[in-house]
Amino acid sequence: MIQITTPLNQSQINELQAGDLVFISGTVYTARDAAHKRMIDDLNTKGSLPFDINNQILYYVGPSPTPPGQNFGSAGPTTASRMDAYTPTLLDLGLKMIIAKGYRNDTVKQSLLKNQAVYLVAIGGAGAMLGKCVKSSEIVAYEELGPEAIYKLEVENFPAIVCWDTQGNDAYIQ
């Protein structure tokens, strides 16, 4: 069983192989469609992001609301390709790991290789179980976006599968 703990370490990232099932513990930031658009707008207008993305993990998710007595709502991955247009810019700023689901385009894959970053997929449809891996959460930016706000999550044993590794191997059958 491969365990990954944040802060991420480049040599551990380089050892990951497409198809590996890994369990992540530590800090993960969330962002989906609207948050990506806002981050790129912020970069263009203010020259910075609302958090330091260097060496971080970004998870594409729009959680369901947190019910009383729970740490977080249901939180499975959303489709990655809608973020393709924004991703290379974030990777160039040091983003090290992305967790989502579905195909990435060639530009994203090449940018991941160039930046020695990895793309992992979480299990679409396992939202309740993935939400239970979240131990605490706080909103970091764009609160008005509701489920699309950027959250900083502390996760424990969050399962994901390496999809595109630093050698350019792809776990998807295409």
Next chain:
Amino acid sequence: MKKITAERIKDAVKEACLSIQYRYSPKMEETLNSYMNKEESGLAKNILKILLENSDTASENRLPMCQDTGMIVVRMTIGQEVQIVDGSLRDAINQGVREAYDVGYLRKSIVDDPIFDRKNTKDNTPAIIYTDIVDGDEINIEVAAKGFGSENMSALKMCKPSEGLNGVRQFVLDTVKKAGPNACPPLIVGVGVGGTMDYAAVLAKKALFREIGEENPDERYAKLENELLSEINELGIGPQGLGGKTTALGVFIEHYPTHIASMPVVVNINCHMARHTKVVLK
């Protein structure tokens, strides 16, 4: 004339919306279990196992199985001997949706305009509503919560009649291949053939309201459904697109007479959640 109040319809819709979010149907659990036992790849088996465990986690914690709690689609038949009283039908349905998404801690995923602003309506309304007037004195309400990871991978083709059976077959397979991991396989594949362009889509959606394992009453279509299911599972896409024998759990086809010049085909993709249920008001 039989009277049914708008309030009863609202309550039925609310209850239906809540009943489908926190657990697979028993038949779906059974189906996933049997596919899990047939999988050889460790990863494919593991993913199906995690999906089944997720259903337990969801119901124990009353968390929705998936964070995309969908857009509500309501298919209703209203007996012509029934009068709906004390309110409007459309308002009653939307109020049922609104209350369910509030008390159920379900995600509100609807935006008010598809192009401009895309502002969240914050209560998951409006629902998509289909009504049909039929004989009788009952109201039949079918409710589905349709996720859009799979909806986005659906497709339409106006086939030529000369493309025939193989045209339909190829289009279904191509659509599933293109959907790949994006639609969260294992999938349920709804196919509508015939009618007009729009009606083929209505039929494909209707197909997704069939219960898993339910046979098509027309044996030619039942055979085609079984063949397509085998062919899809031979593609090797597997659970979550990471390889395996379980790409789809069911293929359902609905058909209708069409024009001499055409053979419309719509493939509406659903994921393994297949969240739908049915209520009868008498």
